[in-house]
Amino acid sequence: MFAIYRRELQSYYYSPLGYVFMGSFLFIAGIFFAFGNIMSMSSDFGTMLSNVSFVFMLVVPILTMRLMSDERRTKTDQLLLTSPVSLWSIVLGKFLAACTVFALTLVCTLLYVVILSAYGSISFGEVLVNYLGFFLTGCCLIAIGLFISALTESQVTAAIATFGTILLVYLMDSMVALLSADFLAFLRTALQWLSLFSRFTDFTNGILNISSTIYMLTFAGIFLYLTVTVIEKRRWSEG
């Protein structure tokens, strides 16, 4: 698994992908930091992160589009699948590589925290929880992107489908609010419970909610499992 992880991480920085991801993320985060924190003289880091979270829609597809699809297009999956490595370690290696690029990008934003703490007062515990929530949400979306990338041979298809799916996840709360009819109450509760971004709100409010943490880890786990299943199933396909 470590070999796959290392190769994947390397290839992010051999191609422009890793830099494009980091650059566009930091650019947008920088704008939000400048307007939300510095110019409005607020030290509320959680709100800043929650405002930035829409950027996932744009940058997660960059990170995940080629993970699986490119292996299939260039037939390098033939090497991986005929080598003595398990499917889980291939999928996990790729997932962790993408999460690492994301984590490295977040490390760059620590600069904002330094600036805030120099000119204002912030609670480090709260910032830590904010970061944890932001990181976990990102990982969940990366897992979705990885899964979609395993469905197709085309990077473009994978990117667009991932964008659409994340948009749906992002808008889930607002859409659920529209289900106002009484007989839909159950559905509304269920969807609210499932909504990834409403769980993320807990974290941005500075609450370390164990159930939300477990929910996010499970969420990512399920999509990794689906990725493995899809690849496994294709090997058995008779279509």
Added chain:
Amino acid sequence: MIEIKNVTKRYGTKLAVDDVTFTINKGEVLGFLGRNGAGKSTTMNIVTGYISASSGQVLVDGMDILEEPRQAKRCIGYLPEQPPLYMDMTVEEYLYFVCDIKEVRKRNQKAHLEDIYELVRIQDVRKRLIKNLSKGYKQRVGLAQSLVGNPDVIILDEPTVGLDPRQIIEIRRLIRDLGKSHTVVLSSHILHEVADVCDRVVIINNGKIVAQDSLENLTRGIGEAGRMMVRVVGPEKPVQRLIRSVSGVSMAEPMGSKEPESMDFMVEAIPGTDVRRPLVNALVTGGYSLLMLRPMDVTLEDIFLQLTSDSEGGN
């Protein structure tokens, strides 16, 4: 070494591989012959565990490729039709990566790769990006990849497709060298390619095995018939009559004219007779100039013809 038992792969209603059974013996160089689309690559993909069969079983050294994939896959090096190369890596990085996933110990990797560089002759490109290499070099890096971890069996799917003649000769030489120390399976649709290097051939057609034997046995009858092409200056009908009248000639078919005033004929002799001298003498005494006389290669199609005519004869 590898046993393939009643393997079938179904795609929709089409049977890509239909109840295929054969054995790859330890130490042999086996040719796997078939036309394009006959099911060669599908079979190879099943044997290497890339895809699974709809039914049937593949045993590698007694281990089922689906039930004990890690152990079984360790015994196989595979070069698919399109070499599985990461274009954004250098040759060296790529092969170190392959070492890692094929579980070659870290401290042995360097020495192991040195041996491989030398064997497939890619020392001078090891620092270059794979995407900048020529097709021949890419193929060689692909071959290098299949040798990593020193697997007992090396499976090569059409390794010479798309290479220029000189590269083809070189790859063939390499395969012959590999055959001395490994079990090699070589798939191809070109008969004389496997004729050069293989001890035994398995022929597949429409997903079914139609023959498995040594190449000598399969081409016996065709080769001995001494088929040749002759180019003669003269009118078609009389020359054909003359050639047919030579004793030992069983067939003379006109093949059209490729040079002004001359005619090409395909001549087949009765097995066991050498008709070249009487044929030339007859032509010269008849007053016709002989421009060319060339033995004709036996092709895969000839074997198919032979096999089908045999089975018809049997019926």
